[in-house]
Amino acid sequence: MYLTIGRSNGMVNFIRFIAYSVSAMTVRKAWNWLTEDVDPIPGTKEFDIKYNSVKNQYIRLTKKKEEYNETYRKIR
Structure with missing residues (x-):
């Protein structure tokens, strides 16, 4: 499938990069939000x-x- 697409392979990689970056930021912010109110x-x-x-x-x-x-x- 990727071999026939050719030019859009870079676009798929860019979208994948954006998706992973956004999901990583979301998970990190959610984790910080969950753990910030815990008393030491x-x-x-x-x-x-x-x-x-x-x-x-x-x-x-x-x-x-x-x-x-x-x-x-x-x-x-």
């Missing part, structure tokens, strides 16, 4: 990084809230 296991490096970032964010937001409350009290 305690005791691992990923857990420590996530814990420290959440802790720092909590401390930062608590300070901002206290500053806002003090400013709001002074205005009233």
Whole structure:
């Protein structure tokens, strides 16, 4: 079949390349979407990084809230 087509063999290979590329990107994005919400296991490096970032964010937001409350009290 491919021998009789001749010129369109390159077109078939191009379409195959595009199909494989799109399917690979779809599978990778689906896998990332499935695994991104999973909490890391305690005791691992990923857990420590996530814990420290959440802790720092909590401390930062608590300070901002206290500053806002003090400013709001002074205005009233």
